[in-house]
């Protein structure tokens with residue numbers, strides 16, 4: 001009997017599979033990195049100290065905070081909010097809402113953001129110098145009935161408003177909403193129909209079912225591509241110059257470049273800021289994904305879920321191609 | 323309604339077709355208060371569809387269903403039927419609890435949150451009161467140590483018991499069960515049936531679609547056998563299961579017995 005227990009296989013001490021190509025690749029990369037670093041150090045035109053200075057110039061910081069960060073934030077808030085509404089409309093049983101949502105998505109996905117911003121910034125003020133909110137056809141009606149008021153409650157000077165950051169945010173947000181609508185729609189469709197039925201069987205209204213049951217679960221699918229969208233938006237704020245909004249990171253950096261003739265360091269400064277902002281966003285995305293992965297398995301399975309959702313987001317749900 | 327029918331569920335000549343395929347061909351069924359009715363029948367006979375019609379997850383094409391004297395889905399004004407609004411339909415559903423084959427718990431909420439959701443969100447009840455009741459319900463279904471577990475951390479049998487507690491939290495007059503144990507591993511069936519048995523003893527009115535013959539025999543006051551969208555025969559379990567009158571019922575029961583012994 002003792003023999004038998006000694007014959008049974010024990011702990012495993014196996015040799016790893018050799019991976020010679022990994023070492024070759026590592027060596028190759030080491031050489032390339034060394035070359036790049038040496039060029040950084042030996043070529044004075046890089047001028048990293050100056051790039052660091054540019055990063056901290058007030059106009060650049062102002063452009064970063066207002067154009068890039070505030071612009072991204074505003075455009076994404078508008079884009080996600082409006083996008084979810086349009087996405088829900090797309091799935092409505094009401095054919096009018098469905099149609100409106102379809103046309104919206106069709107139009108704003110087709111129009112390039114740069115073109116949209118130019119139109120909003122320049123073209124709109126040319127067409128309508130004043131923007132009135134009031135009774136539809138109020139001016140005509142008041143003329144018809146001989147009223148003294150023209151039935152306008154609120155009036156806005158478009159020419160003053162059109163070249164502001166707000167107009168840029170509206171433009172980017174409107175465009176973003178079209179992409180977010182598709183993402184939200186995919187997220188909503190990913191929720192099991194049984195969830196809706198369970199909520200309805202409990203007597204929940206359709207609005208409540210959407211808000212309490214469907215959307216929180218759809219978020220698992222919505223968050224990863226929304227992260228992509230947000231990062232894309234950080235970069236698209238450089239289009240704000242089309243409005244034109246001057247308080248914008250890249251415009252400010254390159255202005256300094258053309259004034260000082262140290263072009264590349266200013267580009268490096270802008271790039272560094274974009275990298276930093278996007279890194280912070282990626283950390284935020286990680287925590288959001290964890291928050292909305294609640295209840296979907298524990299530990300490794302939750303990670304797999306997030307990974308699946310991320311893969312899904314690469315398979316075209318993320319809009320992309322802008 | 324002055325000529326209110328005494329039964330809690332009063333269904334008359336209910337018909338339903340999917341794309342021209344007639345699934346319910348004139349179902350009549352009355353269920354009294356505190357009565358437990360088991361619905362038996364072969365696959366595709368329309369049992370699930372009939373249950374879903376009762377709480378309007380499906381609309382019906384013909385006939386009428388009253389629950390506790392209220393016409394489901396329509397209001398009858400000056401001789402014409404008018405569709406109810408979504409809100410009114412939601413209000414009618416509050417009185418009816420439903421338990422699904424695949425339990426359908428909300429995966430992003432804990433067991434306790436699942437149970438508390440509807441009383442708070444739908445009835446607007448106070449959170450502290452609902453919580454006390456939800457904890458009692460968890461104890462009633464034998465899960466008092468699992469309030470903060472997410473559905474994914476519970477076994478199928480545990481999830482189904484939470485689902486029953488969730489339905490009970492709305493204090494329904496009627497409970498509908500659609501094959502509550504058929505998605506469960508055999509060793510988990512007993513714990514769910516036990517909860518249902520207790521519920522029946524406490525006087526809940528229940529309509530249960532099931533293939534569990536022993537449950538039907540023991541707990542049901544009445545067994546209804548459906549086939550091809552019609553009620554073939556019904557009566558106390560001792561008669562229908564032990565001594566069926568119709569050939570179709572006999573064939574079905576013979577097959578069930580063979581499966582049980584296989």
Ligand SMILES: Nc1ncnc2c1ncn2[C@@H]1O[C@H](COP(=O)(O)OP(=O)(O)OP(=O)(O)O)[C@@H](O)[C@H]1O
Pocket residue numbers: 340341345363364365366367368369370371372
């Ligand atoms: N939403 C639907 N669309 C089209 N056909 C449907 C739909 N729901 C059910 N049916 C059809 O209606 C018939 C009855 O289905 P039902 O689910 O009510 O049967 P069942 O008695 O519950 O069967 P089982 O024991 O398999 O659950 C089936 O032929 C089914 O294919």
Ligand SMILES: [Mg+2]
Pocket residue numbers: 369370371500501
């Ligand atoms: Mg069924």
